[in-house]
Amino acid sequence: MATIDVIGGGITAPRGFTAAGIACGIKKNGRRDLALVVSDRPAAAAGIFTVSLAPAAPVVVSRAHLDATAGVGRAVVINSGCANACTGAEGLETARLMTIEAARALGCDAEEVLVASTGVIGVALDRLVAGRGIIAAAAALDRRHHAEAAEAIMTTDPFPKSDAVRVTLPGGTFTVGGMAKGSGMIEPMMATMLAVLTTDAAVPPALLRRALVEACDTTFNAITVDGECSTNDSVFALANGASGVEIDERSYSVLVEALASVARTLALDIVRGGEGATKLIEVRVTGAASGEDARRAAKAIANSLLVKTAVHGGDPNWGRLVAVAGRCGSAFDLARARVTIGEVELFVDGRPFDERADDAGRHLAGREVVLQVDLGTGGSSEATVWTCDLSAEYVKINAEYRT
Amino acid sequence: MATIDVIGGGITAPRGFTAAGIACGIKKNGRRDLALVVSDRPAAAAGIFTVSLAPAAPVVVSRAHLDATAGVGRAVVINSGCANACTGAEGLETARLMTIEAARALGCDAEEVLVASTGVIGVALDRLVAGRGIIAAAAALDRRHHAEAAEAIMTTDPFPKSDAVRVTLPGGTFTVGGMAKGSGMIEPMMATMLAVLTTDAAVPPALLRRALVEACDTTFNAITVDGECSTNDSVFALANGASGVEIDERSYSVLVEALASVARTLALDIVRGGEGATKLIEVRVTGAASGEDARRAAKAIANSLLVKTAVHGGDPNWGRLVAVAGRCGSAFDLARARVTIGEVELFVDGRPFDERADDAGRHLAGREVVLQVDLGTGGSSEATVWTCDLSAEYVKINAEYRT
Numbered sequence: 060m061a062t063i064d065v066i067g068g069g070i071t072a073p074r075g076f077t078a079a080g081i082a083c084g085i086k087k088n089g090r091r092d093l094a095l096v097v098s099d100r101p102a103a104a105a106g107i108f109t110v111s112l113a114p115a116a117p118v119v120v121s122r123a124h125l126d127a128t129a130g131v132g133r134a135v136v137i138n139s140g141c142a143n144a145c146t147g148a149e150g151l152e153t154a155r156l157m158t159i160e161a162a163r164a165l166g167c168d169a170e171e172v173l174v175a176s177t178g179v180i181g182v183a184l185d186r187l188v189a190g191r192g193i194i195a196a197a198a199a200l201d202r203r204h205h206a207e208a209a210e211a212i213m214t215t216d217p218f219p220k221s222d223a224v225r226v227t228l229p230g231g232t233f234t235v236g237g238m239a240k241g242s243g244m245i246e247p248m249m250a251t252m253l254a255v256l257t258t259d260a261a262v263p264p265a266l267l268r269r270a271l272v273e274a275c276d277t278t279f280n281a282i283t284v285d286g287e288c289s290t291n292d293s294v295f296a297l298a299n300g301a302s303g304v305e306i307d308e309r310s311y312s313v314l315v316e317a318l319a320s321v322a323r324t325l326a327l328d329i330v331r332g333g334e335g336a337t338k339l340i341e342v343r344v345t346g347a348a349s350g351e352d353a354r355r356a357a358k359a360i361a362n363s364l365l366v367k368t369a370v371h372g373g374d375p376n377w378g379r380l381v382a383v384a385g386r387c388g389s390a391f392d393l394a395r396a397r398v399t400i401g402e403v404e405l406f407v408d409g410r411p412f413d414e415r416a417d418d419a420g421r422h423l424a425g426r427e428v429v430l431q432v433d434l435g436t437g438g439s440s441e442a443t444v445w446t447c448d449l450s451a452e453y454v455k456i457n458a459e460y461r462t
Numbered sequence: 463m464a465t466i467d468v469i470g471g472g473i474t475a476p477r478g479f480t481a482a483g484i485a486c487g488i489k490k491n492g493r494r495d496l497a498l499v500v501s502d503r504p505a506a507a508a509g510i511f512t513v514s515l516a517p518a519a520p521v522v523v524s525r526a527h528l529d530a531t532a533g534v535g536r537a538v539v540i541n542s543g544c545a546n547a548c549t550g551a552e553g554l555e556t557a558r559l560m561t562i563e564a565a566r567a568l569g570c571d572a573e574e575v576l577v578a579s580t581g582v583i584g585v586a587l588d589r590l591v592a593g594r595g596i597i598a599a600a601a602a603l604d605r606r607h608h609a610e611a612a613e614a615i616m617t618t619d620p621f622p623k624s625d626a627v628r629v630t631l632p633g634g635t636f637t638v639g640g641m642a643k644g645s646g647m648i649e650p651m652m653a654t655m656l657a658v659l660t661t662d663a664a665v666p667p668a669l670l671r672r673a674l675v676e677a678c679d680t681t682f683n684a685i686t687v688d689g690e691c692s693t694n695d696s697v698f699a700l701a702n703g704a705s706g707v708e709i710d711e712r713s714y715s716v717l718v719e720a721l722a723s724v725a726r727t728l729a730l731d732i733v734r735g736g737e738g739a740t741k742l743i744e745v746r747v748t749g750a751a752s753g754e755d756a757r758r759a760a761k762a763i764a765n766s767l768l769v770k771t772a773v774h775g776g777d778p779n780w781g782r783l784v785a786v787a788g789r790c791g792s793a794f795d796l797a798r799a800r801v802t803i804g805e806v807e808l809f810v811d812g813r814p815f816d817e818r819a820d821d822a823g824r825h826l827a828g829r830e831v832v833l834q835v836d837l838g839t840g841g842s843s844e845a846t847v848w849t850c851d852l853s854a855e856y857v858k859i860n861a862e863y864r865t
Contacts, residue, residue, distance in 0.1 A: 113788025113796045145784050145796070147812045180781025181814045290785050364767075365860055372861025378583025381548050382693050385516025393516045393548070409550045411584045451854030457768055458775025 061313040062227045063320055069205035069221030072236035073259035075099045075301030079199035080211030083192025085184070086140035091211035093192040096255050097134040097165060097200055102299035103261075104132025105268035106173060107275055109292035115144030116154040117174040118293060124158065124170045130264025133171040135255050135295050136161045136193060137212050139240070143176040143184040144290035153186040160190045164197035175253050175293045177214055177240060209238040212253055215456055216241050217332045222324040226260075226317045228310065233260040233302040237321040241284065241329035252329055254279065254294045256318055261300030266311060271296045274318035278326040282445045283361050284333035294322075330445045335452030339427045340370055342444045344384075346397070346433035352389035353442035356434060359387035360444075367449035370428055375419035377405040384432050395435030401428070408435075464716040465630045466723055472608035472624030475639035476662035478502045478704030482602035483614030486595025488587070489543035494614035496595035499658050500537040500568060500603055505702035506664075507535025508671040509576060510678055512695035518547030519557040520577040521696060527561065527573045533667025536574040538658050538698050539564045539596060540615050542643070546579040546587040547693035556589040563593045567600035578656050578696045580617055580643060612641040615656055618859055619644050620735045625727040629663075629720045631713065636663040636705040640724040644687065644732035655732055657682065657697045659721055664703030669714060674699045677721035681729040685848045686764050687736035697725075733848045738855030742830045743773055747787075748844045749800075749836035755792035756845035759837060762790035763847075770852035773831055778822035780808040787835050798838030804831070811838075 071078050079095045086092040106125050108118050125132070136157055143150045158172035165172075176184065199207075209219035223236035239254035262270070271294065279294060296318070298306075306314045331339050342361045347353035360366055363383045369376040377398040385391050398406040401422030403415050422428065428448075474481050482498045489495040509528050511521050528535075539560055546553045561575035568575075579587065602610075612622035626639040642657035665673070674697065682697060699721070701709075709717045734742050745764045750756035763769055766786045772779040780801040788794050801809040804825025806818050825831065831851075 109789070111785065111788040112794040113784050113799075142781075145781055145809065145812070145814060147797075180779075180785060181809065181816070290781075290788060364856075368857050368860035371857065374861065376583075378545075378548055378693075381516050382514065382583060385514040385693060386512070391515040394550075396516075406548065406584065409548070411548060413584070449857055451857045453767075454771050454774065454852055454854045454857060457771035458777065 063317055064225050066223050066225045068223045068236060069209055070096050070236045070238050070255055070257045071202045071205040072223035073234040073257045073301065075259055075299045076257050077200040077202050078204045078208040079196040079201065080204060080207030081192060081196050081199055083195060084188050085138050091207060092138055092140045093196050094137045094208040094211035095134060095161065095193065095196040095200060096208060096257065098297055098299040100299055101131050101133060101171065102297040103264040103267045104130050104173065105264065105271045105296045107271060107294045109289060111290050113145065113290050115142055115176060115290040116146055116150035117143055117176045118291060119151060120154040120158060121173045121175065121293060124173060127170045130268060131171060132173055132297055133167040134161055134165055135173045135175065137175045137253060138189055139177050139212050139214050141176060141178040141182055141184040142180045142291050144180040146183055149183060153184050156186050157189055157193060160193045161197065164194055173295055175291065177212065177253055177291055180290060205238065212238065212240040214240060215334055220325050220328040222321045224317055224320050226313060228304060228313065231302060231304040233258060233304040235317040235321050237325050239325035239329055241332050252279065252292060254325055256296040256321060258298045259300065259302035260298055260314060261305040262298040262314065266306060267296055267298050270311065270315045270318055273315045274322050278319055278322035281443060282326045282330050283358060284330060284447055327445060330447050333447035334456045335450040336447030337450055338370060338448045340446045340448060341429045342446065343429065343431040343441065344434065345431065345441045346435055346438060347440040348390040348436045348438040350440045350442065353440040356384050356387050356389040356432065357442040357444040359383050360430065360432060361446035364449055367446065370423060371448035371450050373420055373423045375400050375405060375416045375423060380430060380432050381406060384434060389434060390436045392435035397433035397435065399431040466720055467628050469626050469628045471626045471639060472612055473499050473639045473641050473658055473660045474605045474608040475626035476637040476660045476704065478662055478702045479660050480603040480605050481607045481611035482599040482604065483607060483610030484595060484599050484602055486598060487591050488541050494610060495541055495543045496599050497540045497611040497614035498537060498564065498596065498599040498603060499611060499660065501700055501702040503702055504534050504536060504574065505700040506667040506670045507533050507576065508667065508674045508699045510674060510697045512692060514693050516548065516693050518545055518579060518693040519549055519553035520546055520579045521694060522554060523557040523561060524576045524578065524696060527576060530573045533671065534574060535576055535700055536570040537564055537568055538576045538578065540578045540656060541587065541592055542580050542615050542617050544579060544581040544585055544587040545583045545694050548584040549586055552586060556587050559589050560592055560596060563596045564600065567597055576698055578694065580615065580656055580694055583693060608641065615641065615643040617643065618737055623728050623731040625724045627720050627723050629716060631707060631716065634705060634707040636661060636707040638720040638724050640728055642728035642732055644735050655682065655695060657728055659699040659724060661701045662703065662705035663701055663717060664708045665701040665717065669709060670699055670701050673714065673718045673721055676718050677725050681722055681725035684846060685729045685733050686761060687733060687850055730848060733850050736850035737859045738853040739850030740853055741773060741851045743849045743851060744832045745847045745849065746832065746834045746844065747837065748834065749838055749841060750843040751793040751839045751841040753843045753845065756843040759787055759790050759792040759835065760845040760847040762786050763833065763835065764849035767852055770849065773826060774851035774853050776823055776826045778803050778808060778819045778826060783833060783835050784809060787837060792837060793839045795838035800836035800838065802834040
């Protein structure tokens with residue numbers, strides 16, 4: 060039996076990892092903008108990336124490096140303030156040079172370095188500035204600097220996101236840590252964000268990749284802020300074996316659970332920190348004819364502007380939930396459908412209970428909201444997706460992002 | 463050769479049509495809330511309705527009536543202030559009673575009356591109030607009352623929408639008129655709104671239906687405000703033959719063109735009057751591998767919150783257009799893609815031209831904005847979709863719709 064306990068810290072909670080987060084001048088406001096996460100020994104490495112057909116330069120480079128090493132890595136370098144996306148051959152060269160600079164500072168191969176960027180699309184990343192930043196970050200590496208690293212990857216995120224858990228197995232303990240940034244352009248497939256997960260378990264690269272995919276499925280891939288998938292989405296996992304605990308097929312599910320625990324905390328924090336968000340919304344769809352139907356309906360509800368604005372206004376407008384469930388393309392039976400807000404059933408078997416609206420309104424006044432829709436098909440498939448409300452602040456942030 | 467001229471008026475511009483728009487107390491603020499459009503003789507009738515699996519009661523009833531009569535109608539009755547959606551068997555009975563009441567007042571069969579509702583979902587429509595309203599509207603019918611009818615179908619629409627055109631053929635002239643309401647929940651398939659088109663041409667029912675579908679395809683079905691399809695979307699066409707001009711296969715395309723002309727004016731007015739809208743955005747996608755790819759990309763761009771907020775803020779953020787084009791699922795080649803804002807090419811063959819951003823910004827400062835994305839596949843398929851910007855006002859309207 061394994062137990063999983065939440066502990067303090069972040070990406071450097073697992074043994075053998077150090078980090079740094081410094082300000083090197085990519086952001087014009089003097090904030091931290093370059094993070095480095097380093098394993099003191101070669102680690103198994105895995106990555107999941109945006110499905111965009113316009114992937115940013117660092118995505119192209121990181122994919123190539125993981126292919127070349129068959130899943131071995133030493134470090135992840137991440138800058139904020141510039142996405143290095145839609146920057147052509149120049150941008151690709153810049154991303155490559157960033158890995159070369161980091162490799163030189165760390166004494167490893169460039170292909171063992173993964174790279175990610177986040178910020179404005181279509182602006183050239185100054186490679187001299189980034190290169191100097193990498194040298195400074197390498198000099199600042201410390202196990203205590205996980206919070207600085209988490210801060211250095213933020214863009215419009217209102218707060219940094221870190222988490223760590225300790226896993227106790229009969230044969231020993233290992234640790235999983237992580238950090239992530241949101242905050243707009245958040246829609247899974249892949250969950251439009253950057254994250255790094257670290258562990259001191261020893262995991263074969265192929266197993267690590269499988270575990271990362273499985274852990275992301277119900278966490279980073281089950282959140283949405285605005286239905287957008289970006290050019291830069293990347294989630295990395297590094298497993299360096301420093302704990303001495305070896306993961307095999309028998310203990311695989313424990314690793315998935317531990318990765319998912321950290322990923323879920325980070326994912327929900329991404330939603331809580333969504334641009335202009337004031338509420339975390341959990342959308343549960345039940346009674347679906349298939350898993351795909353459940354997921355499609357949950358995503359459609361979570362991305363509906365009318366649902367998100369109604370929640371923002373504290374309006375128990377179950378009609379909008381029915382409208383989205385009915386138009387989303389999933390099988391739906393109005394006469395047997397059910398809408399529940401919090402614990403309050405507002406629509407059951409085709410009949411509204413508007414006298415309960417005040418109770419539902421009280422639930423919506425809170426910071427965490429649960430919307431449940433049974434599609435009424437009699438099927439047993441379910442899905443849960445998390446999103447945030449849509450506020451005037453979101454519009455303000457995104458209308459003025461570059462100005 | 464046919465000529466099509468825009469003329470004044472609306473649904474009563476064609477001969478043989480009268481209309482009324484009165485206030486009967488469905489809306490609590492005393493505004494007009496019941497419209498009646500009547501042909502003085504039996505007319506060919508056609509309808510296109512929401513694809514929602516939770517259609518509102520009036521949609522169910524109107525579909526059944528068109529089926530029962532094989533496309534013959536005398537009148538359309540529309541109320542605003544209550545959608546009569548998700549109202550179960552009671553709501554269905556109310557919608558049926560509305561057609562019976564109208565038929566009694568007009569001296570026709572109930573099945574010759576079509577019905578539509580718009581407003582809040584899940585609230586019972588008071589059938590006594592609606593019934594009294596129908597009697598009052600029937601007494602107020604007049605050819606001069608087209609503007610009152612267009613006003614009576616409004617919900618959050620900032621202005622009423624009417625249009626009419628006169629078609630001159632070698633053998634005579636006929637007229638097409640129309641009215642529509644938006645204003646949130648606007649996303650085609652079907653274009654989530656209510657509209658009535660009238661003509662005094664004589665058109666066989668099957669031909670009228672075909673013409674309506676074809677005319678809507680590039681108009682009502684090519685607009686989106688918020689990506690929502692409602693429970694109540696309905697577009698009706700009535701053709702009463704009062705002009706003496708008979709439409710057959712040879713003159714069919716002229717009828718489509720005339721219907722599309724009125725529908726396009728109404729559709730663009732729906733977008734201009736979108737909730738909180740300050741700008742009309744035309745999204746043109748070219749260079750797509752297929753018509754479906756073109757349409758998917760145009761819709762994705764038009765529905766992107768990041769694109770809509772950037773336009774709202776006057777930010778020539780071409781990177782967001784590339785990001786959406788790259789993630790939407792249509793074939794896309796970044797190295798040959800092209801983004802044009804107004805007449806200004808900002809991204810060509812993988813290379814940004816940010817020195818032109820100020821010119822593009824000037825175009826975005828206007829009330830009508832054109833965004834053009836070539837997907838770079840070398841294909842020749844194109845699509846145009848119209849949408850509006852997303853403002854803080856949209857959030858305000860929809861957060862407070864019921865309160």
